[in-house]
Amino acid sequence: MDAIVVEELTKYYGDLCAVDHVSFNVRRGEVFGYLGPNGAGKTTTIRMLSGLTRPSEGRALISGYDVLTEAVEVKRRVGVVPEVSNLYDELTVWENLKFISRLYHVPRAEREGRIRELLEMFSLWDRRGKRFRRLSRGLKRRVILAAALVHDPEVLFLDEPTTGLDVVSARGLRSLVRELRGMGKTIFLTTHYIEEADQLCDRIAIIVRGRITALDAPEGLKSKAGARYVVEVELSREPPQGLLEALRRLGGVETEGLHLRLSTDRPQEVLRLLPEEASKAGLRLVSVRTRGITLEDAFLELTGLSPEVMRMEKGGG
Amino acid sequence: MLRDELEGIYAILIKDLKAYYLKPPNISWGILFPIALALAFTLRNPQGLRDLAPGLVAMAALFGTTSMEAIVVTFEKRVGALERLFMAPLTHTSILLAKVLGGAVFGGFISAVMTLLCFTLLGMRIPHPSLYVAGLSLSLLTLSALGALIAFSVREVFEAQTLSNYFRFPMIFLCGVFIPVGRLPLPLRVVAYMLPLTYTVEALRASTSSPVHLSPLLDLVILTFFLVVFLLLTHRAMRRVFD
Numbered sequence: 001m002d003a004i005v006v007e008e009l010t011k012y013y014g015d016l017c018a019v020d021h022v023s024f025n026v027r028r029g030e031v032f033g034y035l036g037p038n039g040a041g042k043t044t045t046i047r048m049l050s051g052l053t054r055p056s057e058g059r060a061l062i063s064g065y066d067v068l069t070e071a072v073e074v075k076r077r078v079g080v081v082p083e084v085s086n087l088y089d090e091l092t093v094w095e096n097l098k099f100i101s102r103l104y105h106v107p108r109a110e111r112e113g114r115i116r117e118l119l120e121m122f123s124l125w126d127r128r129g130k131r132f133r134r135l136s137r138g139l140k141r142r143v144i145l146a147a148a149l150v151h152d153p154e155v156l157f158l159d160e161p162t163t164g165l166d167v168v169s170a171r172g173l174r175s176l177v178r179e180l181r182g183m184g185k186t187i188f189l190t191t192h193y194i195e196e197a198d199q200l201c202d203r204i205a206i207i208v209r210g211r212i213t214a215l216d217a218p219e220g221l222k223s224k225a226g227a228r229y230v231v232e233v234e235l236s237r238e239p240p241q242g243l244l245e246a247l248r249r250l251g252g253v254e255t256e257g258l259h260l261r262l263s264t265d266r267p268q269e270v271l272r273l274l275p276e277e278a279s280k281a282g283l284r285l286v287s288v289r290t291r292g293i294t295l296e297d298a299f300l301e302l303t304g305l306s307p308e309v310m311r312m313e314k315g316g317g
Numbered sequence: 318m319l320r321d322e323l324e325g326i327y328a329i330l331i332k333d334l335k336a337y338y339l340k341p342p343n344i345s346w347g348i349l350f351p352i353a354l355a356l357a358f359t360l361r362n363p364q365g366l367r368d369l370a371p372g373l374v375a376m377a378a379l380f381g382t383t384s385m386e387a388i389v390v391t392f393e394k395r396v397g398a399l400e401r402l403f404m405a406p407l408t409h410t411s412i413l414l415a416k417v418l419g420g421a422v423f424g425g426f427i428s429a430v431m432t433l434l435c436f437t438l439l440g441m442r443i444p445h446p447s448l449y450v451a452g453l454s455l456s457l458l459t460l461s462a463l464g465a466l467i468a469f470s471v472r473e474v475f476e477a478q479t480l481s482n483y484f485r486f487p488m489i490f491l492c493g494v495f496i497p498v499g500r501l502p503l504p505l506r507v508v509a510y511m512l513p514l515t516y517t518v519e520a521l522r523a524s525t526s527s528p529v530h531l532s533p534l535l536d537l538v539i540l541t542f543f544l545v546v547f548l549l550l551t552h553r554a555m556r557r558v559f560d
């Protein structure tokens with residue numbers, strides 16, 4: 001049985017369709033990425049899958065339990081790391097985890113051992129007596145991750161786990177996610193960082209305006225983009241139509257000012273043709289770079305969105 | 318499972334007491350508020366204080382239960398901590414009961430301080446202590462449930478305050494503390510009998526052997542009725558919080 005089964009799941013907020021008939025399955029032990037810009041419906045999906053918000057239409061099962069009719073059973077089996085740090089400022093790290101362990105019915109005899117194990121795994125043991133309020137953002141996120149694991153859930157939901165973290169904390173958190181995957185947890189993670197999805201996820205669903213526009217392994221998404229290489233060129237002045245026409249025979253061309261981006265399966269031919277065409281058009285090549293296609297390129301082609309849209313933080317778009 | 322639910326209620330209750338209610342500023346408010354209230358009435362009206370005592374305790378119960386609880390719930394809603402409770406494997410009923418108990422315990426503390434003041438300073442005597450405890454406990458739960466209803470129905474802390482005052486001030490003026498319900502003009506008397514605090518005052522008066530209008534048993538039955546209605550309405554309001 002799959003860990004998560006989602007069929008035509010939909011959520012309306014008034015007239016707004018925040019999640020629009022999405023369907024997918026998440027296999028046991030898989031890291032499944034939900035990649036999309038702000039407002040795409042990622043958090044709303046997690047809220048429905050964790051039994052917090054009722055779906056308007058469709059259905060979803062977690063380990064076979066229906067999120068609508070068996071919410072308590074679902075909640076026993078999932079751990080959620082929400083977007084905002086919502087533990088109790090006034091309680092210490094230890095007290096917070098103790099509270100959560102009671103809330104999730106961890107047997108009394110196992111509580112302290114479990115909490116200690118998690119605190120050690122997350123390098124938080126020395127800080128167990130600190131009030132939550134006093135922790136840095138990165139540490140808070142780790143405590144929240146620990147809190148989501150206290151009851152040893154089968155499925156873990158991570159809502160933008162690295163958003164707002166500095167580079168080092170974000171890297172630390174990603175390696176924790178990999179560790180958890182190694183322990184066999186099923187992980188559903190949302191992100192608007194394309195790189196992050198590429199690094200962490202076995203499969204990725206791209207969600208835009210409430211709809212899933214593509215779903216595949218990162219490599220699969222890259223191959224769906226239709227080309228394996230990207231040639232990036234900087235020119236001495238804006239390219240004339242003639243040059244673009246010539247290049248279009250070898251792949252997809254996009255320009256932005258003096259920059260030209262060509263996705264192609266034939267990079268050798270591009271490199272041969274470029275200098276000829278440039279001198280014909282009377283301009284210089286300032287720089288030329290060939291690289292393999294990245295998920296970001298694929299994302300761009302599959303969604304028509306620019307990577308800039310994805311980099312916008314909350315409130316920026 | 319019932320055991321799990323009870324454990325959850327207890328955990329939330331203890332956490333709320335620790336994180337909010339039993340913070341030093343709230344404790345001192347809980348002591349100063351009854352003193353200020355008692356003093357205000359002593360200075361204004363040195364006679365008939367014994368008569369006023371049940372009303373003072375009722376007011377302490379009303380403010381003690383509704384004030385902090387509304388803040389706790391709306392605050393938790395805003396910072397996302399309430400969401401954490403709703404994510405836990407607990408029924409809404411258990412979360413509701415935990416929140417209502419928290420308010421009732423804090424209101425109970427303030428009412429106890431007030432009772433002590435009335436006993437030592439105003440010469441209040443309680444010939445029927447079990448009726449006193451039953452009436453006060455039931456009132457604390459009922460008023461706390463009203464506080465929860467208000468808190469779960471609004472978005473912001475200030476809305477909860479405003480809405481609470483819509484209920485609190487009419488209750489105080491009509492519940493029989495200042496003017497006996499029997500002497501109110503008929504329309505106001507009808508309103509008075511629609512307010513739970515009226516029955517709190519009645520029950521407490523009966524336990525102190527002051528003159529009353531209704532049988533104490535009826536007071537308790539009606540308070541229970543209010544409690545159930547408030548709980549049901551709050552339960553419905555909770556379903557909409559995260560939808």
Ligand SMILES: Nc1ncnc2c1ncn2[C@@H]1O[C@H](COP(=O)(O)OP(=O)(O)O)[C@@H](O)[C@H]1O
Nearest residue numbers: 013018036037038039040041042043044045560
């Ligand atoms: N409680 C709510 N009431 C009304 N609209 C909401 C609510 N929650 C989310 N939305 C809207 O639904 C859409 C999806 O939101 P969300 O799931 O938070 O997106 P994401 O997590 O991908 O940024 C957004 O347009 C958002 O404004």
Ligand SMILES: [Mg+2]
Nearest residue numbers: 042043044083
């Ligand atoms: Mg979100």
